[in-house]
Amino acid sequence: MRLPPPLSDARQPRLCVGLLSGTSVDAVEAALCEVTGTGEDVRLRLLAHVSVPFPRELVARVLGPQDAGSLSRLNFELAEHFADAARQVMARAGVSPEQVAAIGSHGQTMAHVPPGADSTPSTLQIGEPAVIAERTGVPVISDFRTRDVAAGGHGAPLVPYLDWAVFRGRDAPRALLNLGGIGNVSVVGARLEDTIAFDTGPGNMVLDGLARLVTQGRLTCDLDGTLSRQGRVMPEVLAELLAHPFLALPPPRSAGRESFGAVLVDQLWARHSERPYDLMATALELTVESVARACETWLLPRFPGMEAMYASGGGTRNPALMERLRARLAPLPVHTLEALGFPEGAKEAALFALLAAEHLVGTAANVPSATGARRRVVLGKLTP
Numbered sequence: 284m285r286l287p288p289p290l291s292d293a294r295q296p297r298l299c300v301g302l303l304s305g306t307s308v309d310a311v312e313a314a315l316c317e318v319t320g321t322g323e324d325v326r327l328r329l330l331a332h333v334s335v336p337f338p339r340e341l342v343a344r345v346l347g348p349q350d351a352g353s354l355s356r357l358n359f360e361l362a363e364h365f366a367d368a369a370r371q372v373m374a375r376a377g378v379s380p381e382q383v384a385a386i387g388s389h390g391q392t393m394a395h396v397p398p399g400a401d402s403t404p405s406t407l408q409i410g411e412p413a414v415i416a417e418r419t420g421v422p423v424i425s426d427f428r429t430r431d432v433a434a435g436g437h438g439a440p441l442v443p444y445l446d447w448a449v450f451r452g453r454d455a456p457r458a459l460l461n462l463g464g465i466g467n468v469s470v471v472g473a474r475l476e477d478t479i480a481f482d483t484g485p486g487n488m489v490l491d492g493l494a495r496l497v498t499q500g501r502l503t504c505d506l507d508g509t510l511s512r513q514g515r516v517m518p519e520v521l522a523e524l525l526a527h528p529f530l531a532l533p534p535p536r537s538a539g540r541e542s543f544g545a546v547l548v549d550q551l552w553a554r555h556s557e558r559p560y561d562l563m564a565t566a567l568e569l570t571v572e573s574v575a576r577a578c579e580t581w582l583l584p585r586f587p588g589m590e591a592m593y594a595s596g597g598g599t600r601n602p603a604l605m606e607r608l609r610a611r612l613a614p615l616p617v618h619t620l621e622a623l624g625f626p627e628g629a630k631e632a633a634l635f636a637l638l639a640a641e642h643l644v645g646t647a648a649n650v651p652s653a654t655g656a657r658r659r660v661v662l663g664k665l666t667p
Contacts, residue, residue: 291643293321301636303389306464308345310336311368314632315376318640325448331376332629335368362414380420387639388425395539397437406438412666424639424663431649436656439537443469443480443650445634455590462598464488480653481534484573485543489566492548497559508603511567514560524569535655575611591616595627
């Protein structure tokens with residue numbers, strides 16, 4: 284495989300900022316990391332992490348209907364928030380922009396149409412990198428999904444490269460679960476090519492959407508599990524949700540708001556708004572059951588000696604969700620990522636710092652066994 288000439292020497296430490304806003308659209312996560320080496324020998328050290336919430340009215344516009352004009356405006360407007368988060372994390376670490384090799388910005392996913400969902404697979408992330416570069420004075424690497432999609436992959440999940448590079452164990456395989464808006468899981472061992480990873484289905488997305496409706500916008504999530512604990516699972520509704528075609532697909536597979544976003548939430552609310560807390564309990568069980576069934580079907584038979592599962596993402600802050608997940612997956616131990624000495628809230632932002640650092644040295648960082656791409660490719664586009 285022919286790769287572009289490297290922009291940096293892999294033997295030298297690279298300071299990189301990682302930025303993203305997840306499918307929950309609650310905040311910009313920013314992480315400043317020191318990355319040394321590349322590929323199998325890469326090492327990542329987290330120096331600082333900040334989470335910068337979005338204004339509520341901006342969240343509403345991102346989640347609302349779009350046309351070309353609104354997308355264009357949001358592209359530039361979101362970039363200002365991303366640039367501000369980058370400046371904040373550099374300041375927290377006491378690092379000047381001149382010391383930073385690159386900013387890796389995932390942006391905000393507005394559409395994700397994987398192979399099989401349409402005759403033309405595509406993906407769209409916004410948060411204009413030229414604005415981020417102009418405001419910070421640091422080169423920006425963005426659009427990490429698109430090259431993998433062009434190579435026949437889903438462009439997602441991207442996190443298994445970080446899971447393998449930073450969190451693989453010495454002996455038994457480990458599962459890494461992320462409970463963001465969409466749930467995804469990786470199982471990593473000694474060899475990158477043995478990695479399996481895929482989206483499990485909804486993480487917090489259905490819960491978040493219903494929480495906004497149940498509380499008339501007062502809450503944007505099932506805070507501390509307080510809403511879902513007040514209800515009871517509706518078995519017939521849960522069975523209907525678990526029959527969603529996505530949940531029967533074999534890996535590689537990836538999902539987004541198209542499958543589990545506002546359309547599904549509005550349908551549930553229109554039919555069962557008289558039972559708001561039961562809907563919340565049912566949505567929580569949908570997340571738990573979709574994760575558990577994915578593990579039982581695709582992971583545990585292939586990795587019977589799995590050490591444990593390590594969870595990260597906003598869902599880990601919902602005690603009701605974590606209690607049910609641990610009970611459902613027993614006897615497989617389920618820990619949060621802190622058990623491995625890494626703050627769970629910084630994980631995904633650290634991923635984009637790592638991907639930026641690998642772009643600089645010309646290292647392919649997609650995982651074809653997870654995304655279905657035809658080959659390994661260098662991810663991202665550089666904005667000087």
